[in-house]
Amino acid sequence: MEITGAQALVKALEIEGVTTIFGYPGGAVVPLYDALSRSKIQHVLVRHEPGAIHAANGYARASGKVGVCVATSGPGATNLVTGIAAAYMDSVPVVVITGQVPTTMVGTDAFQEVDITGITMPITKHNFLVKNPADIPMVVKKAFYIASTGRPGPVLIDLPKDVAARTIDFKYPEKVEIRGYKPNLKGHPQKIAEAVKLIREAQRPVIIAGGGVIAANASQELYEFAVKAEIPVTNTLMGLTSFPQDSPLFLGMLGLHGTRYANLAVTECDVLIGLGVRFADRVTGELSGFAPKAKIIHIDVDPAEIGKNVRADVPIVGDVKNVLQEMLKQIEPQKHAEWLSQINTWKQEFPLKYEKDDFIKPQETIKLLGEKTTADTIIATDVGQHQMWTAQFYPFKKPRTFLTSGGLGCMGYGLPAAIGAAVAFRDKQVILITGDGSFQMNMGELATAREQNLSLKIILFVNKKLGMVKQLQEYYANKNYFGVDLGFVPDFVALAHAYGIPGRKITRPEEVDGALNEMLAHKGMYLLEVEISPEEKVLPMVLSGAPIGEAVDW
Amino acid sequence: MRHTLSVLVENNPGVLARVAGLFSRRGYNIDSLAVGRTENPDISRMTIVVEGDDRVLEQVVKQLRKLVDVIKVQDITSEQYVSRELLLLKVHADSNTRGEIMQIVEIFRARIVDIGPKTLTIEATGDEDKIEAIENALRPFGIKELVRTGKIALLRGSRTSNINGVKEEE
Numbered sequence: 001m002e003i004t005g006a007q008a009l010v011k012a013l014e015i016e017g018v019t020t021i022f023g024y025p026g027g028a029v030v031p032l033y034d035a036l037s038r039s040k041i042q043h044v045l046v047r048h049e050p051g052a053i054h055a056a057n058g059y060a061r062a063s064g065k066v067g068v069c070v071a072t073s074g075p076g077a078t079n080l081v082t083g084i085a086a087a088y089m090d091s092v093p094v095v096v097i098t099g100q101v102p103t104t105m106v107g108t109d110a111f112q113e114v115d116i117t118g119i120t121m122p123i124t125k126h127n128f129l130v131k132n133p134a135d136i137p138m139v140v141k142k143a144f145y146i147a148s149t150g151r152p153g154p155v156l157i158d159l160p161k162d163v164a165a166r167t168i169d170f171k172y173p174e175k176v177e178i179r180g181y182k183p184n185l186k187g188h189p190q191k192i193a194e195a196v197k198l199i200r201e202a203q204r205p206v207i208i209a210g211g212g213v214i215a216a217n218a219s220q221e222l223y224e225f226a227v228k229a230e231i232p233v234t235n236t237l238m239g240l241t242s243f244p245q246d247s248p249l250f251l252g253m254l255g256l257h258g259t260r261y262a263n264l265a266v267t268e269c270d271v272l273i274g275l276g277v278r279f280a281d282r283v284t285g286e287l288s289g290f291a292p293k294a295k296i297i298h299i300d301v302d303p304a305e306i307g308k309n310v311r312a313d314v315p316i317v318g319d320v321k322n323v324l325q326e327m328l329k330q331i332e333p334q335k336h337a338e339w340l341s342q343i344n345t346w347k348q349e350f351p352l353k354y355e356k357d358d359f360i361k362p363q364e365t366i367k368l369l370g371e372k373t374t375a376d377t378i379i380a381t382d383v384g385q386h387q388m389w390t391a392q393f394y395p396f397k398k399p400r401t402f403l404t405s406g407g408l409g410c411m412g413y414g415l416p417a418a419i420g421a422a423v424a425f426r427d428k429q430v431i432l433i434t435g436d437g438s439f440q441m442n443m444g445e446l447a448t449a450r451e452q453n454l455s456l457k458i459i460l461f462v463n464k465k466l467g468m469v470k471q472l473q474e475y476y477a478n479k480n481y482f483g484v485d486l487g488f489v490p491d492f493v494a495l496a497h498a499y500g501i502p503g504r505k506i507t508r509p510e511e512v513d514g515a516l517n518e519m520l521a522h523k524g525m526y527l528l529e530v531e532i533s534p535e536e537k538v539l540p541m542v543l544s545g546a547p548i549g550e551a552v553d554w
Numbered sequence: 555m556r557h558t559l560s561v562l563v564e565n566n567p568g569v570l571a572r573v574a575g576l577f578s579r580r581g582y583n584i585d586s587l588a589v590g591r592t593e594n595p596d597i598s599r600m601t602i603v604v605e606g607d608d609r610v611l612e613q614v615v616k617q618l619r620k621l622v623d624v625i626k627v628q629d630i631t632s633e634q635y636v637s638r639e640l641l642l643l644k645v646h647a648d649s650n651t652r653g654e655i656m657q658i659v660e661i662f663r664a665r666i667v668d669i670g671p672k673t674l675t676i677e678a679t680g681d682e683d684k685i686e687a688i689e690n691a692l693r694p695f696g697i698k699e700l701v702r703t704g705k706i707a708l709l710r711g712s713r714t715s716n717i718n719g720v721k722e723e724e
Contacts, residue, residue, distance in 0.1 A: 117568065179625050180563075304620050
């Protein structure tokens with residue numbers, strides 16, 4: 001049957017199981033939107049293109065499916081760039097579709113032309129410029145395959161307007177074979193045996209579980225392995241939710257703002273097992289002081305991550321789930337009573353804490369929220385102090401319930417990501433925890449959330465500062481605070497009202513409990529503005545150049 | 555240390571930009587890069603000479619393998635291989651020096667491919683050392699223009715590094 005390239009693209013998306021697209025139209029995608037209008041695929045119209053890519057990101061991370069977004073050529077495409085980089089850094093499976101000027105005009109600096117495949121080369125797992133409409137089915141097939149397998153990541157398809165308009169005989173390929181792309185999923189048996197032997201002999205083992213555990217859906221295997229081998233588990237920011245936090249084996253997050261006991265455990269351990277982690281600088285601190293006494297077992301599906309930042313004594317390239325299943329079969333139950341008792345001593349000596357004063361404490365607020373929400377509640381954050389407080393104090397219990405921009409640290413991620421998750425799961429409680437800096441970056445998406453009748457809850461911490469940068473200036477610029485005052489902030493509750501969203505502002509500690517109850521009980525969207533002290537800090541903090549074993553604390 | 559990589563890539567538009575971009579954004583130094591089609595018109599071979607220690611090279615190879623359009627990466631530095639560069643060189647030549655230049659060309663088994671009133675254009679092939687040597691030998695006469703292709707290489711004997719089998723991973 002002859003159909004247009006645009007229709008072929010939409011049909012291919014349907015075959016791939018796509019039910020939702022986040023997008024913003026424009027001239028170059030008029031044929032595509034025409035085809036989309038005749039599809040069962042739901043189109044969520046965002047208010048600015050960054051919202052589309054972050055929403056697709058949140059959708060993908062919450063659901064485990066591939067997120068899809070669309071923008072037009074030129075500014076539509078370039079507005080996606082930051083979000084594509086965020087998805088790339090956090091290994092999120094997203095397929096990005098951009099319009100392009102007609103092939104006859106490519107390279108002429110035509111109206112709304114940019115070389116988006118050139119621009120996104122370093123921040124996509126792969127990208128395609130489709131020049132022949134007959135290639136569309138195979139390109140879509142490959143895009144979904146590449147985005148969702150191995151180490152997931154964003155894939156961009158650039159579709160010129162004339163290619164979308166020309167007709168083809170549609171036939172969707174059943175199989176996909178890419179000779180330059182063969183992810184190695186099964187770990188090397190000999191390396192796995194070496195790892196098991198090391199773990200068997202370990203006196204003080206620690207597991208660092210990263211985002212790869214969630215991507216591989218390996219949380220169950222991680223739990224079983226940690227319990228069977230009695231190994232304490234710490235999470236990277238991206239790894240949070242991969243391990244139940246009520247387990248006595250849980251050490252909290254490690255790294256720059258990690259718990260002292262997680263960082264001490266890594267510093268003192270004799271065997272370190274990195275699961276789906278890339279040993280980023282925010283995790284390791286000064287490399288020479290990172291796990292100096294440990295043999296390191298590094299398990300990751302991306303061979304390029306192994307040996308990149310940290311030497312690995314036992315490198316295992318493979319899918320974390322497969323490798324853990326194999327290791328589970330081989331390991332006998334272990335006991336590490338002495339080591340766990342040492343860790344418990346550290347937990348008592350250096351707990352996560354905060355100093356009480358007359359202000360509402362954001363840490364306490366987040367902790368209290370965690371007591372009132374179910375394990376299925378999805379938490380999204382922006383980037384900054386509130387993000388770290390959430391990572392430290394919210395008691396995550398289930399995988400895929402924490403959406404945050406880790407690697408890129410992209411402010412403005414939170415609201416659209418929360419929208420993406422709420423669209424994926426209209427029956428689940430989705431809560432955005434944000435700050436007055438980040439929130440203002442993409443707050444126009446409130447309209448999207450309202451239009452979609454989402455029942456998103458927003459906790460907005462307001463200190464009229466760019467608090468995290470202020471904190472950096474305190475330590476690294478001799479308290480020369482510059483450019484970090486939000487001299488004017490809008491009346492956020494009134495702003496919410498303008499969008500038809502009820503809200504409330506609280507300023508005193510005794511209001512927190514009731515306000516959280518009111519927010520959670522409300523059907524529909526709700527914004528809770530929480531005024532906090534401009535002096536509030538995120539601690540502990542490992543200073544630049546220091547090993548993670550040393551940190552500034554209260 | 556300098557390494558010679560033999561890289562098979564899909565003959566797709568943009569593949570050179572993907573490879574070159576990878577080197578620049580990760581701070582790897584390319585000494586030379588030569589690219590052309592192979593016996594299979596869908597596949598090109600790049601011969602890349604790159605400077606770096608073992609750790610850098612391991613990352614270069616792994617990052618190259620991550621590119622979807624890269625089919626196979628082989629570090630042939632420690633293998634037995636044949637390598638060649640092509641040099642075209644335009645040197646100043648008058649009636650006094652022409653004879654001497656032609657002798658040098660003879661010694662290096664190079665060829666004169668063009669002649670001008672006051673110049674000779676010389677073509678030479680060989681490994682890097684030979685190309686350096688002929689360039690040095692002709693420099694005193696006054697080199698007016700010079701172009702080199704960069705190294706291309708193939709494994710010696712009946713061994714091949716074509717795409718049979720999957721990409722080698724660790």
